Amino acid sequence: MSTTAVAEQTPRPTLAGLHPLAWWAWALALAVALSRVTNPIVVVLLAVAITGVVLMCRSAGRWGRAFRGYLVLACAVVVIRLVFHLLVGVDGGGPVLLDLPRLELPAWAGGLDLLGPVRLGGLLSVLYGGLALGALLLCFGAANSLADPIRALRSLPAALHPIGTAVVVAVTVAPRLVTSFARVRRAQRLRGLSATGWRGLSATVVPVMSDALDHALAMAASMDSRGYARTLSARRDVGIALTLALAAAVVGTYGLLDGQAPRWLGVPMLALGTAVAVVAGWVAGRRAQRTRYRPDRWGVAETFVAGCGVAAAAIALLSPTLRQTGLPGAPPLAWEAVAVAALAAMPAMLGRGASR
Amino acid sequence: MIRLTDVTLTYPGAKAPVLEEVSFAVEPGELVLVVGGTGSGKSTLLAAITGRFPHSTGGELRGQVRVSGRDTREHRPRDLADVVGVVGQDPEATFVTGTVEAELAYTLEQLGLPAAVMRTRVEATLDQLGLSELRNRALDELSGGEQQRVAIGAVLTAHPQVLVLDEPTSALDPAAAEDVLSAVHRLVHDLGLTVVLAEHRIERVAGLVDKVVLVKDGRVRVGAPAALLPEYEGAPPVVALGRLAGWQPVPITVREARRQAGPLAARLGAAPVAPARRVGERLLSARRVSVRHGVTTAVDHVDLDLHAGEVVALMGRNGAGKSSLLWALQGSGRRASGTVRLADGVDTAGLSPEVARSKVTLLPQPASDLLYLPGVAAECAAADGGTGRARAELDALVPGIGDDTDPRDLSEGQRLALALAVQLSADAAVVLLDEPTRGLDGGAKAVLAARIREVAGQGRVVVVTTHDVEFAATCADRVVVLAGGQVVADGAATDVLRASPMLAPQVAKVLPDAGVLTVADVATRLAARDG
Numbered sequence: 063m064s065t066t067a068v069a070e071q072t073p074r075p076t077l078a079g080l081h082p083l084a085w086w087a088w089a090l091a092l093a094v095a096l097s098r099v100t101n102p103i104v105v106v107l108l109a110v111a112i113t114g115v116v117l118m119c120r121s122a123g124r125w126g127r128a129f130r131g132y133l134v135l136a137c138a139v140v141v142i143r144l145v146f147h148l149l150v151g152v153d154g155g156g157p158v159l160l161d162l163p164r165l166e167l168p169a170w171a172g173g174l175d176l177l178g179p180v181r182l183g184g185l186l187s188v189l190y191g192g193l194a195l196g197a198l199l200l201c202f203g204a205a206n207s208l209a210d211p212i213r214a215l216r217s218l219p220a221a222l223h224p225i226g227t228a229v230v231v232a233v234t235v236a237p238r239l240v241t242s243f244a245r246v247r248r249a250q251r252l253r254g255l256s257a258t259g260w261r262g263l264s265a266t267v268v269p270v271m272s273d274a275l276d277h278a279l280a281m282a283a284s285m286d287s288r289g290y291a292r293t294l295s296a297r298r299d300v301g302i303a304l305t306l307a308l309a310a311a312v313v314g315t316y317g318l319l320d321g322q323a324p325r326w327l328g329v330p331m332l333a334l335g336t337a338v339a340v341v342a343g344w345v346a347g348r349r350a351q352r353t354r355y356r357p358d359r360w361g362v363a364e365t366f367v368a369g370c371g372v373a374a375a376a377i378a379l380l381s382p383t384l385r386q387t388g389l390p391g392a393p394p395l396a397w398e399a400v401a402v403a404a405l406a407a408m409p410a411m412l413g414r415g416a417s418r
Numbered sequence: 419m420i421r422l423t424d425v426t427l428t429y430p431g432a433k434a435p436v437l438e439e440v441s442f443a444v445e446p447g448e449l450v451l452v453v454g455g456t457g458s459g460k461s462t463l464l465a466a467i468t469g470r471f472p473h474s475t476g477g478e479l480r481g482q483v484r485v486s487g488r489d490t491r492e493h494r495p496r497d498l499a500d501v502v503g504v505v506g507q508d509p510e511a512t513f514v515t516g517t518v519e520a521e522l523a524y525t526l527e528q529l530g531l532p533a534a535v536m537r538t539r540v541e542a543t544l545d546q547l548g549l550s551e552l553r554n555r556a557l558d559e560l561s562g563g564e565q566q567r568v569a570i571g572a573v574l575t576a577h578p579q580v581l582v583l584d585e586p587t588s589a590l591d592p593a594a595a596e597d598v599l600s601a602v603h604r605l606v607h608d609l610g611l612t613v614v615l616a617e618h619r620i621e622r623v624a625g626l627v628d629k630v631v632l633v634k635d636g637r638v639r640v641g642a643p644a645a646l647l648p649e650y651e652g653a654p655p656v657v658a659l660g661r662l663a664g665w666q667p668v669p670i671t672v673r674e675a676r677r678q679a680g681p682l683a684a685r686l687g688a689a690p691v692a693p694a695r696r697v698g699e700r701l702l703s704a705r706r707v708s709v710r711h712g713v714t715t716a717v718d719h720v721d722l723d724l725h726a727g728e729v730v731a732l733m734g735r736n737g738a739g740k741s742s743l744l745w746a747l748q749g750s751g752r753r754a755s756g757t758v759r760l761a762d763g764v765d766t767a768g769l770s771p772e773v774a775r776s777k778v779t780l781l782p783q784p785a786s787d788l789l790y791l792p793g794v795a796a797e798c799a800a801a802d803g804g805t806g807r808a809r810a811e812l813d814a815l816v817p818g819i820g821d822d823t824d825p826r827d828l829s830e831g832q833r834l835a836l837a838l839a840v841q842l843s844a845d846a847a848v849v850l851l852d853e854p855t856r857g858l859d860g861g862a863k864a865v866l867a868a869r870i871r872e873v874a875g876q877g878r879v880v881v882v883t884t885h886d887v888e889f890a891a892t893c894a895d896r897v898v899v900l901a902g903g904q905v906v907a908d909g910a911a912t913d914v915l916r917a918s919p920m921l922a923p924q925v926a927k928v929l930p931d932a933g934v935l936t937v938a939d940v941a942t943r944l945a946a947r948d949g
Contacts, residue, residue, distance in 0.1 A: 212516040249787035251750050253801065253840065254775035268790040272826055277511050283474050284512030288573065289499030289528035355523030355536045 080412075082209030083217055084364035089205035091371030092406055095378035096198050099402075102190045103393050104378070107403035109136075109197040115406070116204045118413025125210050132203025136196030143192035147185065149176055156183030217358060235277060242273045303342040310335030367409045374405035419580060419612045420444040420467055425481035427462055427471060435636060436462045440481070442631065442640045444614065446579070449606050451623055451643070452616040453650055454633030455859040456831030460616045463633060464584050467614060468504045469495040486579050500529055503573025507585040509565040510558070518560075518568050519544075519553045525576040539575045546608070547571045547601055562736045563594025567601055574605070581605070583615045587622070588856055591735045591885045592920050599623060618859055619886060620647075621654035621924055625671030643670050652860025655888055655924040658937045675928045682929065686943055689912075689933025698726030700761065701879050702747065702778070702848050707756035709742040709903075716742035718903035719756070724848060724879045729870055731894035731911065732883040733921065739903040740883040741783060744850045747881070748780040761847070779846040783853045785837035786825070794828075794836060795821035801840040811839035815865055830857035838866075842873065849873060849880045855889050867893035891915055891923040891935035911935065 092108060099105060113133070120126035148162070158179045165176035215229055246269045255265050310331050317327025383396040421443045428435040436459040444450050454460045465471035469490040472479050483490040486501040495504075506512055515521045522543055526536045544550040547567045552560065560568065566586055573581065583602065587595035603626050605611050617623055630646045632639045639646060647653045648661055648668050656675040660668040663682050669675035702724040709717035716739040724730065732740050745751025747758055749766030758766045766778055782788065791797045798808035812819065815835040825833055834857060842849065851870075855863055863886075870880050870893045884890050890897060890911065897914040899907040899921070907914050915935055916926045923935050934940050 210516055213520075216520075245782075246787045248745075248750060249782045250790070251771045252748070252775065252780050252782060253788055254772040254844075265790040269787050273786075279474075280506065280508065280511040281514070283470055283495070284504070284506070285514055286474060286495040287468055287470065287499060287502070287504040288514070288525040289496050289576070290514075292496040292499060292528055353527055353530050353533060353536065355520070355527055355533070355540065357533075 081358040081360050081364045082214035084367040085209040086205050086214060087368035088371035088409060089201045091375040093198055093201040095375040095402065096194055096201065099378050100190060100194065101393050101399065102193055103395060104399045104402055105193045105197050107399060108406055109200055111403045111407035112200050112204045115410045116207055118410040120207045126207050129203050129207040132199055136199045139196045139199060140192035143188050147188040148180060156181045159185065235274065238277060239270065239274050243270050246270050303338055307335045307338035307342060310338065363412060370405050370408040374402045377402050419446045419486060421484045423482045425466065425483055427466055428478045430476045437638065438636045440638045442638065444612055446612055447610045448628045449613045449626060450629045450631060451620060451627040452614060452631045452633060453620055453652060456857065456862055457829035458633045459636065460633050461584055464582050464614065464616055466490065468502050468582050469493060469498050499525060500576050501578055502580045502582060503576065503578035505569045505573060505583045505586055507588050509569035512569060513557045516556055518549060518555055518557065521557060521568055521572045522575050524572060529576060543571045543575045562590050563597050566590065566598050570601065579612060581611050581613045583613065585616055585618060588618060592887060594736060595622060620652065621888060624654050644668050655937055656928060659925055659928060659940065662937055662941060672924055672927045679928050683932060686929065686932040688931060697728065698877060701726055702758065702760055704747060704758045705756055707746050707758060708754040709746050709751060710754045715903050717746060720905055724881065726877045726879060727874050728879045728896055729874045729894045730881045730896045730898060731890035732881055732898050732900065733890060734900035738900040740900055741852050743900065744780060744852050744881065744883060748778050748850055749774055775844045775846065777846050778848040778850065779841045779844050780850040781838055781841045781852055781854055785834045788837045788840060789825040789833065792824055793821065794819055794823050794825060797825060797836060797840060802843040808839045808843035811842045812836055814869060815839060816862065831859065831862055834858065847878050849878060851880065851882045853883055855884055855886050863889055887915065887921050887923050
């Protein structure tokens with residue numbers, strides 16, 4: 063059969079079988095770490111570790127290729143922050159690096175000045191901030207390219223199934239919208255229309271939207287004919303409970319991350335949210351008549367991946383050295399910096415090199 | 419298994435019903451073919467069987483439709499999911515999950531079957547449809563034929579008693595279509611499935627079916643293929659050949675026709691020496707054209723000359739580079755290398771959209787991408803600047819479409835005709851058509867073929883990409899076959915089409931030595947001999 067040859071070309075790394083939530087746990091733990099760490103050396107080391115793990119462990123599919131986009135986005139964040147600092151930034155301390163002329167704006171602009179001298183201290187603090195933000199973006203990019211979002215959504219509790227399905231449909235339709243936009247633009251040129259102006263815009267938008275609508279309707283009809291929502295009970299209590307639990311968890315996480323937040327907002331709220339979610343999920347699971355095909359299993363490798371992330375986050379949260387930027391001097395170095403990055407990079411050992 | 423009793427179907431807001439007083443029954447294990455013209459109500463009939471009419475579409479259903487004893491009035495499509503499997507013409511639009519295996523399991527998950535049962539059924543379906551090599555592949559990486567087999571597998575795992583297929587092969591190349599149809603045929607034999615299949619190109623399936631349902635003018639007639647097909651204008655060429663030669667019983671398959679073909683072959687004699695093809699002046703010349711999409715090479719150093727008066731059929735598998743080549747010839751497709759020069763020596767890549775339109779016209783796929791205005795009249799006026807050319811073209815192809823009709827409410831075939839009229843009204847010397855027969859019935863295809871010949875007769879050149887060998891046989895005088903982005907065959911239609919069994923039209927298969935491709939060819943030859 064002609065298909066054999068194709069299948070052999072793309073050997074699937076064993077990691078494709080890893081539970082998607084393991085990668086999400088790892089990435090979220092690192093994101094938590096990054097939200098507290100300001101030491102630029104640690105931030106850069108973590109970013110390198112994340113990129114390394116993605117390069118070693120990502121799958122060959124379209125999600126695996128998405129990481130490059132996140133890298134570009136992260137770099138853009140750093141650059142944009144620097145450019146804004148040059149334009150309207152506050153001076154900061156330290157020696158003057160670049161003495162640009164100051165342009166005074168009229169009073170209605172709120173007393174803003176354009177350009178002006180660029181000092182080392184200000185530039186560095188903006189650079190560090192940008193790096194931390196970029197690394198945070200990389201965390202989400204890593205989770206997205208390591209764990210297929212569609213598979214991750216399968217692990218949602220049964221009561222949130224409709225929400226999960228809506229997200230899956232959106233995730234599937236969105237790339238199609240992009241390709242159909244490009245296709246229609248190209249087709250409209252054949253009519254001798256230029257793509258600019260009101261007419262050009264409507265000439266593109268109308269076919270794209272009607273295509274997307276047709277596609278969504280076809281998908282809805284297909285899901286209907288394949289028994290979607292057939293056994294769904296009309297009861298909403300579990301869904302409401304889960305939404306509340308989610309809200310509590312969000313508040314709790316915020317409390318945990320923001321050093322100034324009241325104590326009761328942190329761990330207790332997070333624990334409460336988790337407890338409600340577990341109970342509601344259990345109730346829903348007993349009631350649902352939908353089953354799951356080959357659910358992803360949580361094994362040693364999953365625990366290892368998640369554990370690496372959590373351990374790295376724990377060190378980052380506990381070590382005070384990592385929260386110092388060292389400004390106006392050089393950032394301080396400590397063994398914790400290397401330890402955090404090494405722990406974060408550990409899952410790379412499961413990657414292609416090791417699996418052969 | 420399926421029983422329709424006095425069924426009348428009316429869409430919301432429509433004055434007249436689509437189908438009136440339809441009554442017929444399909445017995446368990448039958449393979450039934452639904453045929454009819456563009457917009458005749460074939461799809462509506464299928465939608466009534468699956469429960470999508472009226473539950474998803476809206477509209478009024480009078481009478482009764484029972485599938486496996488369940489009344490579709492009380493059962494929504496989702497309640498029929500365990501007895502009816504539905505597969506459409508665009509499988510990609512209906513995929514809900516990301517990988518082959520997950521897609522196969524989706525229906526089972528919704529039905530709430532135990533894990534062990536799901537596992538066994540998915541494995542069995544992977545084997546039945548030859549998908550086991552693809553089980554972990556992402557759905558969007560599969561070829562069209564593979565996607566269609568996955569879509570069939572995804573409904574089969576639920577062990578339905580009825581399989582409803584709406585034009586499952588219309589987007590596939592001949593080999594992939596053969597693949598899907600033989601899979602369906604095997605399922606009918608192995609599992610005793612009842613299959614209802616709607617198709618426009620029925621030459622491949624006519625020999626496999628037990629019963630034909632002919633939909634015409636809102637009425638339905640049911641009968642054996644040999645009884646009903648001879649009256650259908652979109653009948654396979656062997657049926658038309660049988661009628662011409664007066665064979666009894668009328669053959670439905672190539673094999674049946676071959677058994678009776680002896681005397682006719684003798685009357686026709688050997689193929690006459692074809693006169694050397696006279697070609698007009700060169701209108702377009704492409705040299706070493708390459709097109710790349712990322713790392714894949716879609717078109718690989720193709721040389722092609724197009725001459726006035728020619729109709730060229732561009733054929734090849736899905737993904738062979740046909741569309742990429744057309745876009746490269748038109749000029750807006752980016753080339754990796756090569757030149758495409760018109761008769762006046764200008765390269766098409768440098769032309770502005772307005773100028774390009776008047777010199778090289780391309781009908782893209784899907785053709786509906788071209789349409790954006792709310793009315794047919796507005797589309798025509800925008801295309802020809804109010805000269806009425808586009809409207810005249812449209813009326814020649816499909817008469818009687820109202821001025822105020824929204825193009826989106828037209829059937830697929832009518833929309834294609836409108837887009838074609840829009841593009842032909844530009845009067846370009848080079849006309850490129852990408853899959854212009856998708857969704858067209860036999861009658862509309864004949865009209866299109868005649869119009870293409872007429873355009874070529876005006877000293878223009880028409881290039882048509884198509885999977886439909888019978889259409890290529892009726893209108894093309896030159897055939898270019900692409901494989902892997904390269905030209906593997908280029909020559910007179912009579913030579914190229916007869917050389918490969920995959921590309922040979924039915925008449926050429928029945929009469930291999932007579933040098934004929936179509937029933938019309940046979941009629942002309944007979945007339946020449948007798949006269």
